Amino acid sequence: xxxxxxxxxxxxxxxxxxxxxxxxxxxxxxGARLRPHVKAHKCSELARRQRDDGxxxxxxxxxxxxxxxxxxxxxxxxxLANEVLDTxxxxxxxxxxxxxxxxxxxxxxxxxxxxxGVREVVIDVAVGLPRCGAPPERAVDLARDAxxxxxxxxxxxxxxxxxxxxxxxxxxxxxxxxxxxxxxxVAAELAREGLVASDLVTGGGTGTYRENTAVTExxxxxxxxxxxxxxxxxxxxxxxxxVLGTVTSVSDAHxxxxxGLKAMSLDHGNPTVPGxxxxxxxxxxxxxxxxxxxxVGDRIRVLPSHVDPTVAxxxxxxxxxxxxxxxxWPVDMRGW
Amino acid sequence: xxxxxxxxxxxxxxxxxxxxxxxxxxxxxxGARLRPHVKAHKCSELARRQRDDGxxxxxxxxxxxxxxxxxxxxxxxxxLANEVLDTxxxxxxxxxxxxxxxxxxxxxxxxxxxxxGVREVVIDVAVGLPRCGAPPERAVDLARDAxxxxxxxxxxxxxxxxxxxxxxxxxxxxxxxxxxxxxxxVAAELAREGLVASDLVTGGGTGTYRENTAVTExxxxxxxxxxxxxxxxxxxxxxxxxVLGTVTSVSDAHxxxxxGLKAMSLDHGNPTVPGxxxxxxxxxxxxxxxxxxxxVGDRIRVLPSHVDPTVAxxxxxxxxxxxxxxxxWPVDMRGW
Numbered sequence: 001x002x003x004x005x006x007x008x009x010x011x012x013x014x015x016x017x018x019x020x021x022x023x024x025x026x027x028x029x030x031g032a033r034l035r036p037h038v039k040a041h042k043c044s045e046l047a048r049r050q051r052d053d054g055x056x057x058x059x060x061x062x063x064x065x066x067x068x069x070x071x072x073x074x075x076x077x078x079x080l081a082n083e084v085l086d087t088x089x090x091x092x093x094x095x096x097x098x099x100x101x102x103x104x105x106x107x108x109x110x111x112x113x114x115x116x117g118v119r120e121v122v123i124d125v126a127v128g129l130p131r132c133g134a135p136p137e138r139a140v141d142l143a144r145d146a147x148x149x150x151x152x153x154x155x156x157x158x159x160x161x162x163x164x165x166x167x168x169x170x171x172x173x174x175x176x177x178x179x180x181x182x183x184x185x186v187a188a189e190l191a192r193e194g195l196v197a198s199d200l201v202t203g204g205g206t207g208t209y210r211e212n213t214a215v216t217e218x219x220x221x222x223x224x225x226x227x228x229x230x231x232x233x234x235x236x237x238x239x240x241x242x243v244l245g246t247v248t249s250v251s252d253a254h255x256x257x258x259x260g261l262k263a264m265s266l267d268h269g270n271p272t273v274p275g276x277x278x279x280x281x282x283x284x285x286x287x288x289x290x291x292x293x294x295x296v297g298d299r300i301r302v303l304p305s306h307v308d309p310t311v312a313x314x315x316x317x318x319x320x321x322x323x324x325x326x327x328x329w330p331v332d333m334r335g336w
Numbered sequence: 337x338x339x340x341x342x343x344x345x346x347x348x349x350x351x352x353x354x355x356x357x358x359x360x361x362x363x364x365x366x367g368a369r370l371r372p373h374v375k376a377h378k379c380s381e382l383a384r385r386q387r388d389d390g391x392x393x394x395x396x397x398x399x400x401x402x403x404x405x406x407x408x409x410x411x412x413x414x415x416l417a418n419e420v421l422d423t424x425x426x427x428x429x430x431x432x433x434x435x436x437x438x439x440x441x442x443x444x445x446x447x448x449x450x451x452x453g454v455r456e457v458v459i460d461v462a463v464g465l466p467r468c469g470a471p472p473e474r475a476v477d478l479a480r481d482a483x484x485x486x487x488x489x490x491x492x493x494x495x496x497x498x499x500x501x502x503x504x505x506x507x508x509x510x511x512x513x514x515x516x517x518x519x520x521x522v523a524a525e526l527a528r529e530g531l532v533a534s535d536l537v538t539g540g541g542t543g544t545y546r547e548n549t550a551v552t553e554x555x556x557x558x559x560x561x562x563x564x565x566x567x568x569x570x571x572x573x574x575x576x577x578x579v580l581g582t583v584t585s586v587s588d589a590h591x592x593x594x595x596g597l598k599a600m601s602l603d604h605g606n607p608t609v610p611g612x613x614x615x616x617x618x619x620x621x622x623x624x625x626x627x628x629x630x631x632v633g634d635r636i637r638v639l640p641s642h643v644d645p646t647v648a649x650x651x652x653x654x655x656x657x658x659x660x661x662x663x664x665w666p667v668d669m670r671g672w
Contacts, residue, residue: 007399007422007672008422008672009672039619039620061619061620062620063343082584082594082620083584083585083592083594083632084584084594085582085584085632085633086343086344086582105585106585106586106632108631108632108633109584109585109632126587130587130589130590130615130623131585131592131618131621131623132584132585132592132621133585135587161618246421246422248418248419248420248421248445248468249419249441249442249445249467249468249469250442251462251466251471253466254466256419256467256468258418258419258420261601261603261645262644262645262648263672265597265601265602266601266602266603267597267602267603267617279466281603282467282497283375283397283644283645284375284397284398284418285467285468287466287467295444296419296421296442296444296445297421297444308598308619309597309598309619312598312649313648313649314671315670315671334651335650335651336343336344336345336599
């Protein structure tokens with residue numbers, strides 16, 4: 001099938017770039033050193049390739065992501081790196097043979113884990129991003145609480161999401177080290193007190209996978225497909241993801257492609273149209289000023305600024321080799 | 337069912353507010369004066385209520401929206417108010433008995449309509465929004481081209497999307513009148529030349545439904561559910577839509593709810609948490625500083641800033657009366 005036969009807008013993934021991205025990350029973080037985060041692609045076909053590359057476990061952000069991975073036979077070691085109160089569905093996965101580890105940062109989330117039938121947790125420690133995670137000084141108490149409640153504490157987690165895009169790299173490295181030092185200290189303390197079942201320290205992401213040396217495994221996800229925001233960070237990953245659109249209207253100063261903000265998330269800024277200046281996006285359109293003349297019916301590839309929420313807008317992604325469509329991969333982990 | 341039994345995040349629609357919004361708009365624009373735009377809710381159950389209120393036709397932005405309405409028995413008069421090159425699926429709907437009218441603004445889009453089996457079109461005229469639409473002076477030629485190609489030209493269309501949020505109202509009214517005056521002139525010219533089958537002039541939206549008196553029908557959609565951006569425009573419609581979330585983490589200065597930018601589009605700005613200051617959204621979280629103490633496990637309703645792309649992120653919306661869930665309505669027009 002030729003890409004021109006696809007209904008637009010359509011999510012394209014360039015096979016060679018994807019392969020190169022997967023290989024580059026697997027070389028840097030082989031095996032269990034990488035726990036790929038599926039929130040960035042929400043696609044079990046892509047997750048299967050990451051597993052086949054030797055990474056045994058996955059990071060998830062939602063219960064649905066865990067369920068779909070388990071149904072795809074990829075539930076051998078799932079970390080739900082998020083606080084969840086509604087744990088009954090996770091317990092069902094555990095009873096069905098999946099291994100599910102849940103992040104907890106409070107007595108309430110520990111109680112929810114027990115209530116739902118989750119058996120393993122990590123203590124989520126705040127490392128500077130104002131979101132979830134307990135203060136480091138609360139970690140020992142929480143680990144004791146979890147143990148008393150019958151949970152196995154596998155280790156600790158900390159996500160330095162606020163540092164992913166810090167530049168220059170040297171400054172990012174300095175800030176990451178500063179942020180994760182308390183996490184390493186907590187991990188050592190819990191080990192000393194005999195409160196953890198392993199030395200697991202989980203965290204990090206595509207933006208900090210080289211700088212964060214405090215973790216035993218990195219939760220990177222965006223590296224596989226990439227976006228224009230990460231492309232500016234000097235990382236060794238190429239832009240595998242684009243949105244194919246059709247030019248539907250051309251005026252003297254501008255043209256319109258049928259991929260708008262329902263096909264590409266704008267939370268990291270406007271998408272990029274190569275060889276053009278993007279004016280604005282509306283629901284189903286992007287208006288842009290092209291440098292060279294474009295024509296009604298032309299197909300163009302638009303580059304999204306943020307991979308995760310863009311993928312979540314689509315039912316499927318198409319693996320392509322240039323203009324040849326190789327496979328259709330359902331985006332099967334959408335929703336909650 | 338109580339709303340506390342819903343998996344979060346979940347899209348809620350307050351029944352009484354929705355009913356009031358529908359009634360208010362139907363009183364202002366009865367029957368065929370309103371052609372509800374389904375892009376704002378993508379829900380055939382809601383469209384059915386608009387039809388039951390006496391509005392016989394619908395406005396669509398995508399082929400998928402037309403297909404789903406037709407399959408729901410609501411295809412009696414569908415206007416695809418958008419330029420489309422991939423018209424084969426529209427022709428199939430026409431052959432199956434639906435009435436589909438397509439916007440055209442170029443020879444290429446006219447040729448595509450003919451090629452796909454579409455029989456009726458409107459000439460889309462640019463009225464100031466830099467997007468689709470031919471210059472007014474091109475309209476007569478395009479109508480002649482369409483007629484020669486065997487298409488019936490029902491009338492003209494113009495969408496003043498750039499004026500929906502202009503304030504104060506008097507200034508909005510002045511600018512709308514100025515923008516749509518060429519549209520009315522084109523409509524009269526086409527009628528004089530015998531190039532149109534009816535006096536149809538279609539355009540307008542929730543922000544300009546009172547000011548745009550040049551159109552014979554208004555394409556409003558957002559009024560039914562509303563969002564915080566439109567709520568600031570002094571319109572007689574209430575906020576029927578919210579996103580139910582669960583508080584999953586609480587710190588000294590902030591708290592986190594499990595509805596993030598994959599559950600609410602940020603293109604019109606951050607969502608609103610009543611009684612709190614929103615700090616930022618990430619994929620699955622909104623971090624906010626509450627005025628009064630909140631607790632892990634609390635359920636809160638977050639107000640999205642832009643209804644259309646927010647609804648498109650969800651599989652379903654739940655019609656509620658306060659804390660009672662009345663019905664589950666699939667968001668069945670998602671995708672393309």
